Each structure stands twice: as structure tokens, then as C-alpha cells.
Amino acid sequence: MQIDLTGKRAIVTGSTAGIGHAIAKGLAEASAAVIITGRTQARVDEAIEAIRREVGGTQLDGVAADLGTAEGCQAVIDAHPEADILINNVGIFAPQDFFETDDDTWDHFYQVNVMSAVRLSRHYAQGMKQRNWGRVQFISSESALNIPTEMIHYGMTKTAVQSISRGLAKTLAGTSVTVNAILPGPTRSEGVLNMIREMAEKEGISQDEMEARFVKENRPSSIIQRLATPEEVANMCVYAASPQASATTGAALRVEGGIVDTMA
Incomplete structure (x- = not known):
């Protein structure tokens, strides 16, 4: 299968590192023009240069904005x-005891993880509908289904975006615009690796040992029994963004290594 996105413009939010960066690189490799977003111009510029070095002469641009605000989303638009x-x-995540998670934290997670997607999708999906072609993806998580007790506020946001994804897909029924949720499991992103590094230092063990322990203790149902790589998640996203995925919409596409113990 040859995925060719020549002539397509893609926006990948939160794409200066981790899963977002891998998705942006994958789309660029498929010849899409890609817009990187991040919180600072320095991070955006670094991400663009990194992709340009690896992919070559592709069309890349970037916007520095806080997408947890309406103003930041409007800056991208x-x-x-x-x-x-x-x-x-x-998106953001952080373990925190439910009884110690205050209203401001709940609202912050909701604004970044949910409302950024709502605001941008509300704008861009209208243009896609008018042109009768488009791809919208919401990066959810296996935590949308397997709510982590240590991050209930995070799990809630991922369940929410999965719900929005399904509803928007139905709203765009009969068009050539597809909308899907992608559900990664624990992934070797910058944030997860930093968390595991801190845990390893606290326990006095190597990071590799801590990664293995983390999966065994926190996601024991994992079939692959390891963290996924950002590239493995990005591969699913690039396919779902392709013309070849034209009959895939309203779906929850799992890239979580079999953690969710169902076949549906």
C-alpha cells in the first residue's frame, strides 16, 4: 500500500514531541503539507527542523499557541x-489522587484535552464538509475505556473525546469526511518516559527495569507486554488519514497492545 497525501494540508496539535511529532513526521513522509503546533516558538522551530532533516524537502509550517485556551485555538485558525x-x-496527563484533585485541575484538563479538539474540529470540519473530503482524528487512549484510578480526571477527558468523535462522524454522515478516535496504550512519549525516569530514580533501578515493571503492575492485561513506540501509533494515524481509509469512520481504532480485554 502506497499512501500519498500530496496536496493535502494537515494540522497536528501538540506535535513538538512524542506521538504528535511522530504523526507529523509520518504525514510529511506521505507528502502532506504539515503544520506543527506547540506552546513555544522555540519548540515548534526545533520540531520543524528535526522533521526536515529526516524527511527532506517537505512543506512544513508551525504555530506557537496555548491550545488550552480559545485564543490559542483561534491563533491556529x-x-x-x-x-x-x-x-x-x-493533551496533558498527570497522576493525582481523586480526593486531592481540585476544580481548577479538572477544568484545566478539560480545556486542554477536550475543548481544544472541540474548537478546532468545529472550524475545520465545516470546510472539509464543503469540499467533501477530510479526515479528523481525536487521539484518545485506552484510558477512555480502562479508567485509571490514579488519573480519573485524565480518563474522563479521553472518554469525552471518543464520544465527540463518534458524534461528529454521524453528523458528517454521507460525506467523504471521516472522523475517528485513536486509542493508544502506554507509549514511549516524552511525558511517559519522564514519568518513568522519575519513578526509576526513586526506586533506584534502571529505566528499562522500571518500564517493564510499570507495564506489569499497571497494565497487566497488555498482550505486547511493553510500551508502544510513538511511531507505532503514528502508523495507524497516517493510515486513517489516507484515501485508502475512506470506509473507516466513527471508529475507535485501538493501538494499545491488547490491554483492553475485549474483542469489540
Whole structure:
């Protein structure tokens, strides 16, 4: 299968590192013009240069904005009013006891993980509908189904975006615009690796040992029994963004290594 996204413009939110960066690189390799977003211009510039070094002469641009705010989302829209592919990847996570998670934390997670996707999808999906072609993806998580007790506030946001994804797909029924949720499992992203590094230092063991222990203790139902790589998740996203995925919509596409113990 040869995925060719020549002539398509893709926006990947939160794409200066981790899963978002791998998705942006994968789309660029498929010849899409890609817009990188991040919180600082320095991080955006670094991400663009990294992809340019690896992929070569591709069309890359970037926007520095806080997508946890309406103003930040509008900055992306103002800079790039149209897109053929929107990957709602930006997100935050942090373990925290439910009884110690205050209203401000709940609201912050909701604004970044949910409302960024709502605001951008509300704008870009309309243009896709008018042009009768488009791809919208919401990066959810296996935590949307397997709510982690140590991050209930995070799990809630991932369940929410999965719900929005399904509803938007139905709203766009009969068009050539597809909408899907992608459900990664624990992935070797920058944030996860930093968390595991801190845990390893606290326990006085190597990071490799801590990774193995983390999966065994926190995701014992994993079939692959390891963390996924950002590239493994990105491969699913690039396929779902392709013309070949035209009959895949309203779906929850799992890339979680079999953690969720169902066949549906």
C-alpha cells in the first residue's frame, strides 16, 4: 500500500514531541503539507527542523499557541484557515489522587484535552464538509475505556473525546469526511518516559527495569507486554488519514497492545 497525501494540508496539535511529532513526521513522509503546533516558538522551530532533516524537502509550517485556551485555538485558525486533515493530539496527563484533585485541575484538563479538539474540529470540519473530503482524528487512549484510578480526571477527558468523535462522524454522515478516535496504550512519549525516569530514580533501578515493571503492575492485561513506540501509533494515524481509509469512520481504532480485554 502506497499512501500519498500530496496536496493535502494537515494540522497536528501538540506535535513538538512524542506521538504528535511522530504523526507529523509520518504525514510529511506521505507528502502532506504539515503544520506543527506547540506552546513555544522555540519548540515548534526545533520540531520543524528535526522533521526536515529526516524527511527532506517537505512543506512544513508551525504555530506557537496555548491550545488550552480559545485564543490559542483561534491563533491556529487565523494562521491556517483551511485543512484537509486535523489530528487532535494535544493533551496533558498527570497522576493525582481523586480526593486531592481540585476544580481548577479538572477544568484545566478539560480545556486542554477536550475543548481544544472541540474548537478546532468545529472550524475545520465545516470546510472539509464543503469540499467533501477530510479526515479528523481525536487521539484518545485506552484510558477512555480502562479508567485509571490514579488519573480519573485524565480518563474522563479521553472518554469525552471518543464520544465527540463518534458524534461528529454521524453528523458528517454521507460525506467523504471521516472522523475517528485513536486509542493508544502506554507509549514511549516524552511525558511517559519522564514519568518513568522519575519513578526509576526513586526506586533506584534502571529505566528499562522500571518500564517493564510499570507495564506489569499497571497494565497487566497488555498482550505486547511493553510500551508502544510513538511511531507505532503514528502508523495507524497516517493510515486513517489516507484515501485508502475512506470506509473507516466513527471508529475507535485501538493501538494499545491488547490491554483492553475485549474483542469489540
